[in-house]
Amino acid sequence: MPANSDNGVLLSPSIIASDLSTMGRDVSAFDPAAFDLLHLDVMDGNFVPNLTFGPGYIRALASHTSIPLDIHLMIERPELSLEAYLELVPWCLTIHYESTRFPSRILQTIRKAGVRAGLSVNPATPIEALYDLSGECDLILVMSVDPGFYGQAFMPAALDRIRRLRGHLDSTAGGAGTLIQVDGGISVKNIGEVARAGARVIVAGNAVFGADDPNRAARELKRAAADGMRAV
Numbered sequence: 001m002p003a004n005s006d007n008g009v010l011l012s013p014s015i016i017a018s019d020l021s022t023m024g025r026d027v028s029a030f031d032p033a034a035f036d037l038l039h040l041d042v043m044d045g046n047f048v049p050n051l052t053f054g055p056g057y058i059r060a061l062a063s064h065t066s067i068p069l070d071i072h073l074m075i076e077r078p079e080l081s082l083e084a085y086l087e088l089v090p091w092c093l094t095i096h097y098e099s100t101r102f103p104s105r106i107l108q109t110i111r112k113a114g115v116r117a118g119l120s121v122n123p124a125t126p127i128e129a130l131y132d133l134s135g136e137c138d139l140i141l142v143m144s145v146d147p148g149f150y151g152q153a154f155m156p157a158a159l160d161r162i163r164r165l166r167g168h169l170d171s172t173a174g175g176a177g178t179l180i181q182v183d184g185g186i187s188v189k190n191i192g193e194v195a196r197a198g199a200r201v202i203v204a205g206n207a208v209f210g211a212d213d214p215n216r217a218a219r220e221l222k223r224a225a226a227d228g229m230r231a232v
């Protein structure tokens with residue numbers, strides 16, 4: 001379950017921006033000092049228009065790596081397939097606030113399984129809508145694009161949402177330990193600001209796998225995040 005956190009920020013490269021057909025071989029070359037987590041975008045063609053992979057693919061991939069799994073479920077009614085993802089014992093299992101009528105029950109089930117419980121929020125959902133559930137979350141994922149595709153442009157409004165959420169968590173009993181994750185349009189240009197705003201788990205798809213050398217790109221992102229935090 002442990003993940004590296006040498007500069008206080010965990011980088012979670014999103015593999016949908018890479019070649020999924022060769023990932024079983026490619027994953028062994030990832031630098032564990034920069035690939036703190038593997039971000040796995042599960043899309044069902046229903047909650048989001050895109051379709052990716054499910055627990056079978058993730059299980060096969062996990063047999064080739066010890067990098068902890070950061071599973072982001074973009075599926076309708078995740079309560080119906082939760083067990084299959086919990087069996088993979090990920091570092092974190094994240095559901096979407098907008099995908100279910102029973103977020104609280106699902107978060108409790110995830111925690112009971114000994115897995116970090118994550119709750120993700122789309123850009124169009126007021127961040128305050130999650131406040132009453134924050135005590136049930138180990139991680140809150142603030143989307144900085146509409147979910148569904150990699151390679152989209154970062155929405156700057158996410159910065160203020162992260163700051164407000166951080167303020168809320170820090171003012172709540174037990175909330176200081178809840179991590180904020182950000183996902184969508186992250187690059188070396190904005191990762192410092194995102195870290196400074198309060199995000200400590202940062203997803204990057206295109207910025208890592210769109211580069212000629214993903215390891216180098218991941219190391220540069222981590223460095224830029226650390227620089228951004230030092231600039232506080």
Ligand code: DX5
Nearest residue numbers: 147148150151184185205206
């Ligand atoms: C978007 C996904 C993201 C995406 C990130 O729906 O949840 O994880 O892969 O890719 P970039 O960093 O390219 O926006």
Ligand code: ZN
Nearest residue numbers: 041072183203
């Ligand atoms: Zn994601």
